[in-house]
Amino acid sequence: IQLTQSPSSLSASAGDRVTITCRASQGIGSSLAWYQQKPGKAPNLLMFGASILQSGVPSRFSGSGSGTDFTLTISSLQPEDFATYYCQQLNSYPRTFGPGTRVEIK
Amino acid sequence: EVQLVESGGGLGQPGGSLRLSCAASGFTFSSYEMTWVRQAPGKGLEWISYISTSTTTVYYADSVKGRFTISRDNAKNSLFLQMTSLRVEDTAVYYCARVDNSYYFAMEVWGQGTTVTVSS
Numbered sequence: 001i002q003l004t005q006s007p008s009s010l011s012a013s014a015g016d017r018v019t020i021t022c023r024a025s026q027g028i029g030s031s032l033a034w035y036q037q038k039p040g041k042a043p044n045l046l047m048f049g050a051s052i053l054q055s056g057v058p059s060r061f062s063g064s065g066s067g068t069d070f071t072l073t074i075s076s077l078q079p080e081d082f083a084t085y086y087c088q089q090l091n092s093y094p095r096t097f098g099p100g101t102r103v104e105i106k
Numbered sequence: 107e108v109q110l111v112e113s114g115g116g117l118g119q120p121g122g123s124l125r126l127s128c129a130a131s132g133f134t135f136s137s138y139e140m141t142w143v144r145q146a147p148g149k150g151l152e153w154i155s156y157i158s159t160s161t162t163t164v165y166y167a168d169s170v171k172g173r174f175t176i177s178r179d180n181a182k183n184s185l186f187l188q189m190t191s192l193r194v195e196d197t198a199v200y201y202c203a204r205v206d207n208s209y210y211f212a213m214e215v216w217g218q219g220t221t222v223t224v225s226s
């Protein structure tokens with residue numbers, strides 16, 4: 001299963017609403033996770049089951065979608081949210097990741 | 107504290123071998139499936155291997171199939187990745203990660219990563 005993400009990068013300001021899209025090459029139900037990664041650090045799980053927020057993750061993050069189309073939304077971008085975001089399908093092996101979306105400061 | 111600590115990275119020769127280790131602590135290692143994920147310099151994440159709790163089931167990405175072998179020692183709370191026939195394109199940071207069935211098989215616990223450089 002191939003995953004694509006759009007955009008590949010974006011520039012935004014603190015307080016902006018940001019939406020990242022992940023598309024799967026075939027239906028995966030709700031078997032999708034989102035991770036945040038900051039430079040030099042391991043990824044951090046944000047969301048699983050497409051829309052279930054991991055404990056401790058701020059509520060400004062939300063996820064939606066099922067089948068082949070998914071979105072990650074940050075309702076009001078905070079300085080600590082500038083990072084790269086990856087989706088990952090958990091429907092079948094190999095557990096592919098999307099290519100990532102880099103969120104940069106405008 | 108739940109923790110994963112990788113080791114064994116370093117410089118490898120093309121065609122050579124390296125063995126990575128991942129030491130688990132703070133949880134019942136034998137109850138969790140485990141994976142390896144890598145990240146080449148400036149690139150995205152690449153899932154490369156999975157192992158079940160009892161080692162009966164393993165999976166590999168096509169990019170490493172036939173060259174890498176995942177294994178574990180539940181008595182020693184350790185995960186391993188035996189890397190052979192190394193290629194320059196295997197240069198990456200290698201992370202071990204815990205698969206959490208309660209999180210729909212997502213990976214919630216990650217190590218800090220170990221760097222593998224393949225170069226002559």
